Amino acid sequence: MSEEQAMSPDHEIGTTTEEELPQELQAPPEEVVAVLAEEMHVATGTREPILQSSGVSMVFGGLRALSDVTFSLGEGEIIGLIGPNGAGKTTFFNCLTGLYSPTSGQVTLRGKPMPKDPARVTQAGVARTFQNIRLFPSMTAMENVLVGRHVRMKQGPLSSLLHGPRFRRSEAEAHDRAEKLLAFVGLGRFSDELARNLPYGDQRRLEIARALATDPSVLLLDEPTAGMNAQETEATRQLIFAIRDLGVSVVVIEHDTKFIFTLCDRVLVLVQGELLVEGSPDEVRGDPRVVEAYLGAPPDEVEAQIHAGATAGPGTGGPGLQEGSTD
Ligand SMILES: Nc1ncnc2c1ncn2[C@@H]1O[C@H](COP(=O)(O)OP(=O)(O)OP(=O)(O)O)[C@@H](O)[C@H]1O
Ligand SMILES: [Mg+2]
Incomplete structure (x- = not known):
């Protein structure tokens, strides 16, 4: 097994959920944020498009994993990408970051074509994390x-x-x-x-x-809270806000809808490779197509899940909430 291969969790995850967050899980210390913001770059908050895709499709053999996906991430924005298992979310990240070359369509960064290989994409200012952790x-x-x-x-x-x-x-x-x-x-x-x-x-x-x-301008997070307890999930939400405050625009893939709806400025719903719905968290949450196509459960059950703050980790068994293994 190479060093870079995915690591599986070898520790039990803590169980406390109600108490105040322990210090290491609290929002990053203000003084650290201030210094990093100065050393990196502070968000202009202009919402100028920074990362865009236009008509991106990806076909694997006979399988159409992405169909004509067009999106735009604004500077200082946090976008959520949700959808059932196999919807094409990770494939979309792979197309954005040069890991896959889309069958058709374009990806641009600040209006210029995105480089074709992952190392140069990172150099250009797009960083990512992986659904299955890849550390040394x-x-x-x-x-x-x-x-x-x-x-x-x-x-x-x-x-x-x-x-x-x-x-x-x-x-x-x-x-x-x-x-x-x-x-x-x-x-x-x-x-x-x-x-x-x-x-x-x-x-x-x-x-x-x-x-x-x-030093990214854009950070793509593929299921950053998978396997986390409620407390760690909340800490990650605070962390992503702080990352945005550093001037980094963020796209987050996550199955935990409560997390997405309380974090993101905009939410995109991908179903069978197509962008089905796009809007504010309230618009997306209330859209019957999302409830039907993505969540696959009666609206009241979905609402109950959202408001109960259920955190869906891998294998928790909710509709479409299991962690996949495509990356
Ligand atoms: N390299 C590949 N070769 C062939 N098929 C692939 C490849 N990568 C992804 N796929 C297929 O593309 C589809 C989309 O997969 P993808 O991993 O992007 O879904 P996802 O939305 O990230 O799902 P999950 O929520 O389970 O992570 C799936 O049917 C998957 O099997
Ligand atoms: Mg995935």
Whole structure:
């Protein structure tokens, strides 16, 4: 098994849900947010389109996984992408990030064609996390974040070879940023812990820190709360708000509808590869097509689920709520 292969949770997840969030799960400390916002870039809040797709389709053999998907993410916006298992959500992220080359259609970043390979997509300012966590399990939390940071390090090969002053300065800066990012996601205390020893929820947060280390303008999160308890889910909601406040525009795939409806400015519903409904959380929640096609349950049951704050982790058995394995 390679280091980069998905890790499975090897820790029990905590059970407390009602008490106040423990300190490490609270919204990132204000002073850390302020410094990071200065070092990264602060949202203009203009809602100018930053990431767009136009008529994106993806066909695998005889299967049409995406049909003509057109969308636009505005600067400073948080968009939710929901839909049943196999709807094409992860495939859409894969098309946006160069992992798949769409069968037809275009993806643009600030109006320019998106590069075709994932490394250059990251360079261009689009970072992502994966549905199945991909960390380096035998590396520490700090080292995992530093891997993300290397995308932005500028020293040339000679400087690295000689370990000259520029190299040392650059390494120190990378370390400093990684430390701030670990504090930002609530993992400051676990900097030296091996990734594989971290509880599942912390691994998900570590993946977010690593993605943020690449200085993205856009962050794509594929099921960031899968497997989390209610408390960790709430902490992740606060974290994503804080990420948006850093100036990063966000698209989130999630099955937990309460999470999506209370987090996102806009929600897109993908069903069988087609964008069925798009609107504000209230519009989407009230749309009978969503209830019927996506949630597959009577409206009152769906509403009850939404208002009860049910958190659907993998295998919890709700309609269309099991975690898939496509990525
Ligand atoms: N590389 C691939 N080759 C063939 N079929 C694929 C590939 N990737 C995805 N698919 C198919 O495309 C469809 C959409 O899959 P995708 O993983 O995008 O769904 P999803 O909405 O992310 O589902 P889930 O909620 O379960 O994660 C599925 O039928 C899946 O089997
Ligand atoms: Mg998926």
